Amino acid sequence: xxKDNRANRYSPExxxxxxxxxxDNQGNYESQSxxxxxxxxxxxxxxxxxxxxxQQEETDTGCRDGVxxxxxxxxxxxxxxxxxxxxxxEILKKASAYFAQAELDRxxxx
Numbered sequence: 001x002x003k004d005n006r007a008n009r010y011s012p013e014x015x016x017x018x019x020x021x022x023x024d025n026q027g028n029y030e031s032q033s034x035x036x037x038x039x040x041x042x043x044x045x046x047x048x049x050x051x052x053x054x055q056q057e058e059t060d061t062g063c064r065d066g067v068x069x070x071x072x073x074x075x076x077x078x079x080x081x082x083x084x085x086x087x088x089x090e091i092l093k094k095a096s097a098y099f100a101q102a103e104l105d106r107x108x109x110x
Contacts, residue, residue, distance in 0.1 A: 010045060018043040018050055019057045 010018075021043075022035050029035040032054070040050045058064035067075070 010043075014043065015053050018045065019053050022050065022054050023057070 018039065021039050022032065025039070026032045026035040029038065033051075036047055036050050036054065040047045043050065055064060055066075056069060059066040060068045060070075
């Protein structure tokens with residue numbers, strides 16, 4: 001499974017600067033949406049992209065309900081761990097069945 005290159009298109013510094021510009025200048029516009037529409041072309045990103053960055057920043061700082069970036073990373077790590085443990089468990093079940101069958105096929109010693 002190949003990762004989409006667009007996910008890393010903007011550096012964290014660019015994202016932080018864009019979000020800071022929106023949050024600092026939203027008082028100069030009618031709404032946050034208007035500020036995003038004006039600032040997104042200056043950064044060179046789409047309006048929806050910048051809107052998601054702003055929403056995530058608001059979630060991370062506690063201004064908005066939702067899953068923070070740290071929680072999202074923790075969930076992702078736990079899901080990966082569960083997947084790996086399930087694979088290991090499946091391998092152990094198959095190995096156990098194999099060795100149990102081999103034990104049954106072995107002739108008895110007297």
